[in-house]
Amino acid sequence: MRKLLLEKAHVEGIRSYEVYRREGGYRSVEKALKMAPSDITEEVKKSGLRGRGGAGFPTGLKWSFLAKPEGIPRHLVVNADESEPGTFKDRYLMEFIPHILIEGMVVSSYALGSNVSYIYIRGEYAWIVDILEEAIAEAKQNGFLGKNILGSGFDCEIYVHRGAGAYICGEETALLESLEGKRGNPRIKPPFPAVKGVWERPTVVNNVETIAAVVPIINDGGEEYAKIGVGKSTGTKLISACGNINKPGVFEIDMTISVEEFIYSDEYCGGIPNGKKLKACIPGGSSVPILPANLLLTTAKGEKRMMNYESLNDGGFATGSMMGSGGFIVLDEDQCVVRHTYTLARFYRHESCGQCSPCREGTGWMEKILLNIENGKGKKSDIDLLWDIQRRIEGNTICPLGDAAAWPVAAAIRHFRDEFEWHVQNPDECLKRNFGLAHYADAIHVPEIA
Amino acid sequence: MVSFTDEKLAEVQAIINRYPEGKQKSALLPVLHLAQQEFDGWLDVPVMDYVASLLKIEPIEVYEVASFYSMYNLKPVGKYMFEVCQTGPCMLNGSDDIIAYIKEKLNIAVGETTDDGMFTLKTVECLGACGYAPMMQMGKIYKEHLTKEKVDAIIAACRANAN
Numbered sequence: 001m002r003k004l005l006l007e008k009a010h011v012e013g014i015r016s017y018e019v020y021r022r023e024g025g026y027r028s029v030e031k032a033l034k035m036a037p038s039d040i041t042e043e044v045k046k047s048g049l050r051g052r053g054g055a056g057f058p059t060g061l062k063w064s065f066l067a068k069p070e071g072i073p074r075h076l077v078v079n080a081d082e083s084e085p086g087t088f089k090d091r092y093l094m095e096f097i098p099h100i101l102i103e104g105m106v107v108s109s110y111a112l113g114s115n116v117s118y119i120y121i122r123g124e125y126a127w128i129v130d131i132l133e134e135a136i137a138e139a140k141q142n143g144f145l146g147k148n149i150l151g152s153g154f155d156c157e158i159y160v161h162r163g164a165g166a167y168i169c170g171e172e173t174a175l176l177e178s179l180e181g182k183r184g185n186p187r188i189k190p191p192f193p194a195v196k197g198v199w200e201r202p203t204v205v206n207n208v209e210t211i212a213a214v215v216p217i218i219n220d221g222g223e224e225y226a227k228i229g230v231g232k233s234t235g236t237k238l239i240s241a242c243g244n245i246n247k248p249g250v251f252e253i254d255m256t257i258s259v260e261e262f263i264y265s266d267e268y269c270g271g272i273p274n275g276k277k278l279k280a281c282i283p284g285g286s287s288v289p290i291l292p293a294n295l296l297l298t299t300a301k302g303e304k305r306m307m308n309y310e311s312l313n314d315g316g317f318a319t320g321s322m323m324g325s326g327g328f329i330v331l332d333e334d335q336c337v338v339r340h341t342y343t344l345a346r347f348y349r350h351e352s353c354g355q356c357s358p359c360r361e362g363t364g365w366m367e368k369i370l371l372n373i374e375n376g377k378g379k380k381s382d383i384d385l386l387w388d389i390q391r392r393i394e395g396n397t398i399c400p401l402g403d404a405a406a407w408p409v410a411a412a413i414r415h416f417r418d419e420f421e422w423h424v425q426n427p428d429e430c431l432k433r434n435f436g437l438a439h440y441a442d443a444i445h446v447p448e449i450a
Numbered sequence: 451m452v453s454f455t456d457e458k459l460a461e462v463q464a465i466i467n468r469y470p471e472g473k474q475k476s477a478l479l480p481v482l483h484l485a486q487q488e489f490d491g492w493l494d495v496p497v498m499d500y501v502a503s504l505l506k507i508e509p510i511e512v513y514e515v516a517s518f519y520s521m522y523n524l525k526p527v528g529k530y531m532f533e534v535c536q537t538g539p540c541m542l543n544g545s546d547d548i549i550a551y552i553k554e555k556l557n558i559a560v561g562e563t564t565d566d567g568m569f570t571l572k573t574v575e576c577l578g579a580c581g582y583a584p585m586m587q588m589g590k591i592y593k594e595h596l597t598k599e600k601v602d603a604i605i606a607a608c609r610a611n612a613n
Contacts, residue, residue: 087578126590165521182515
């Protein structure tokens with residue numbers, strides 16, 4: 001399959017402008033600046049590109065919502081606050097091929113009419129700030145940033161804004177608060193950022209990978225881009241794979257391969273270490289539902305599950321999951337779902353901004369109850385209590401962090417209830433061994449390529 | 451009296467210039483990073499007050515931000531800070547053992563600093579290195595694929611570097 005984003009990522013010296021340009025970089029800027037800004041938005045619409053940060057919202061549509069009041073500046077803000085457990089694809093892109101982000105930003109800024117654009121990057125990615133600032137300086141020296149780019153009359157500056165450790169700042173309105181120098185408390189919507197964003201100016205917030213994808217869309221045309229993939233899952237998607245697999249890393253896929261192939265093929269994850277069996281997987285970052293092996297590889301309808309938005313979501317949350325951010329976390333047969341869920345609950349408690357009581361209090365209760373169950377101190381009624389708490393968080397908070405905290409707990413109980421009950425009924429044994437595989441992988445054969 | 455050098459003050463001004471006029475508060479997060487780096491790795495109250503004066507905002511606006519974000523230290527830390535990730539994907543790859551090993555090796559609990567002021571151990575939540583787990587952050591860099599041997603080597607290198 002043809003790679004669109006990572007094709008050149010390992011060409012020697014590709015981090016530098018010189019090599020990136022020699023390999024065909026910045027062609028999309030040359031092309032775009034001869035087009036009308038609205039035509040670029042049209043190409044993005046035609047491409048079917050969906051936001052790569054997690055929500056999967058159509059990018060062209062998002063751009064078309066941007067308000068354009070006379071005399072008020074507009075801004076593009078790139079969300080590089082990659083913090084969803086299991087997700088490290090944007091880091092990879094920025095670290096190895098930073099100019100593709102800068103190139104995509106120049107084109108997107110032109111389309112949106114943003115003369116000053118920002119990259120909001122998570123504070124921990126400190127060394128990537130240096131890489132990006134170097135790339136920005138090089139682009140500027142070569143006339144692809146700054147005043148009157150390529151004589152088009154379009155001015156554009158890009159600045160990197162470093163966060164300081166807060167998952168919540170990946171939520172777009174919290175990100176804008178943080179960019180304004182405040183705590184990352186999400187805003188009540190409406191107004192949406194497209195109308196009142198940073199400094200109350202119309203703002204588009206897009207994920208790193210989304211903006212990088214604008215480069216091949218402009219180079220090849222939206223229609224060509226849309227031919228890759230299947231249905232409404234067009235183009236390519238970066239998947240960061242981790243957990244118990246032989247080849248953890250970042251892979252670019254075209255969304256037509258099956259989950260089974262992705263896990264077991266040597267081209268991707270390379271199977272599970274030490275010949276162990278697959279127990280469960282979170283296919284799209286820690287917030288999306290965990291699935292047991294049998295439901296992961298085959299949908300409830302008995303079809304092969306594929307690595308795309310629709311197929312991963314097949315069966316809704318009852319028997320499906322989500323593409324999310326592409327953070328693919330694999331658990332082998334020796335892993336404990338209760339302990340794993342506990343670490344995620346602890347994560348969300350730590351990251352709750354504290355504005356809404358259901359999330360602030362509920363995440364802490366879930367963490368404590370899960371730790372009790374994990375330590376053999378749980379009661380059977382605790383499992384129902386957990387279920388009850390997550391139901392009361394979901395949908396009752398200003399931002400989706402509440403949902404993100406509730407879903408992993410809900411899915412763990414939905415699919416692994418017997419493992420929770422085993423912990424409660426065997427308080428001593430659960431400290432000495434894990435529950436194991438049970439029947440989670442029953443109907444699944446071990447593929448020949450394993 | 452807390453004060454940046456002239457060179458750092460110029461850097462502060464360059465940061466402020468990234469944002470529209472009158473929106474200098476936007477520079478707060480980057481300037482706090484700079485302050486923490488310049489003033490012994492943590493943000494004492496006089497340092498935060500100084501940052502407030504530079505950005506022409508109230509001290510409380512700095513305190514509420516400094517206490518919100520996990521990367522700002524509100525008490526002194528060791529020369530080297532080990533921030534070990536413990537979230538799901540790292541846990542699946544043995545981060546619990548790595549944390550236990552560092553605690554034993556340095557003879558400190560999570561959140562503590564060694565008596566010689568050399569090392570601080572912190573646990574953190576997902577740092578976006580899940581494929582290279584277990585891992586920790588040490589200053590500006592990530593130490594990935596941690597093993598006990600690798601931890602030994604890192605500690606030894608830190609000690610050698612400090613002497």
